[in-house]
Amino acid sequence: MKIGLDIMGGDYAPKAAVLGAIEAYRVLPAGQSLVLVGDKDVAVSILQENEFNPDHFEFVHTTEVIGMGEHPTKAIAQKPDSSIARGYNLLKTGEIQAFSSAGNTGAMLVGAMFSVKTIPGVIRPALTAIVPKLKGGLGILLDVGANADCKPDMLLQFGLLGSLFAEAVYGIATPKVALMNIGEEEEKGNILSLAAYPLMKASSQYNFVGNVEGRDLFGDAADVFVCDGFTGNIIVKLAESYYVITRKKGFNDEFFNRFNYEQYGGSTILGINAPVVVGHGISSPEAIKNMVLLSRNMAESNLVEKIKQAFV
């Protein structure tokens, strides 16, 4: 299996990405190799500085970079030789089996739609985030920003995407899928959640357990938390700020430490025809390694094939 990595994406690219590639190399088994997409000369010189043999990697040299603040659609269209555009091209042609980047999230989403494309039947792909559970283990929250406005049938589908992801990649059997809402009762909510609830309840494709509230995110009521991307994005950034605060205050606690995004690799894009992970902009080498491994886990678990079958 060939695993593609955008080495130009992220606030500390290319150095953090290349060092992360070295860390990933050290744990990848035989038969799984990395393809670094980006400025080859710079990458090789970073590798040599770190006394790492560049021959352990394949390289796809690119000459353009999509910046973190660039407009996604314009950037993808105007920079065909960017690491993101080229990475997606490799994914589309099957030269790599997974792709990840800590770069521009919007460009990663747009690039996916234009290259590997959305799985037939999926209305819109969703971005996931991992949330630690108080009693151990983890939950999956989606969408966390790909779709600021959602329709009820999109939330219905996010439940299925999240359920398949939780089962295939994290080994959670019959994941409990909940709707993030403002009350536990079926009649509570906004127009969107009130309309999504009966659709999710009627689904025979996953284990819908009803509404949960903001306070339930770290509990055991659910494994998959479904919401629109506006709500999910605010939740994720709020949760991250708590992690940052506990770290600044020097709290060393097993639960709070599990908020560390570095452990989880990043957000997966679910509902497209290939395994793709988008890392946090501030990704360290450790985070990059876990991002690469998550994209590999997605590929190895045949998640995309499972999603395709579920949406036939």
Place this chain on the structure above:
Amino acid sequence: MKIGLDIMGGDYAPKAAVLGAIEAYRVLPAGQSLVLVGDKDVAVSILQENEFNPDHFEFVHTTEVIGMGEHPTKAIAQKPDSSIARGYNLLKTGEIQAFSSAGNTGAMLVGAMFSVKTIPGVIRPALTAIVPKLKGGLGILLDVGANADCKPDMLLQFGLLGSLFAEAVYGIATPKVALMNIGEEEEKGNILSLAAYPLMKASSQYNFVGNVEGRDLFGDAADVFVCDGFTGNIIVKLAESYYVITRKKGFNDEFFNRFNYEQYGGSTILGINAPVVVGHGISSPEAIKNMVLLSRNMAESNLVEKIKQAFV
């Protein structure tokens, strides 16, 4: 000034409410007295058990109670002698100048609309929550649940309501008002926030500082955070769960301790013709005391008059 308190509202009512009334009595200055609305006999017996002279309070005896899980509109209509309905009646006729309850939030909202009514010009009242700031002081988040679905001009108004509240009750000069969003740039957001942004930006009635994100809630970017009630409710319940977790873990930290809802008294209903506070269902006597004092502070600051003038 006469300050009304529903002694039947809350998970630990009437005991916690009556004990809270005693605590409030001890700090209220001359000229400010409490009117306890609820079952007088029970209240008097709790006071006597605690060796407190019932003559320090006025009583309005009621025979009905609206439960925490009751349907708000039905309960208000069907229980005219409930402590909430009677309390609002006293407020409407001017027999009390402020009212608070740790009871059914929905019934408190509906009761307000049916009795003291919405201030002319205000589309919909909003519920507030207080959020502690890392560097000290506090911020105000609204709406936190009165309006699950909002229109852009409602968010515009929430900015004004929050700004007037922050200034009048908390002494924050020229409060910075921000729109809770999923990106800092003007062009980021969902349909609602994209439409609200230009309205808020054009307002000459308050100091709009632009978009903030979930991670900015405890920082100094803004004093007033505006969002729809769905988003705000999830934020508040998530924030509360963090507080509960830090307490369970025994973290004794000045910042996290300031998450303690007991200190803040509760959520104010802004945009109605009287000062009203809704306390947390689990309110302790300490929380009840602060709820009473917050309703008093609202009355003392002439907040309602200031809101009326701003909406003329």
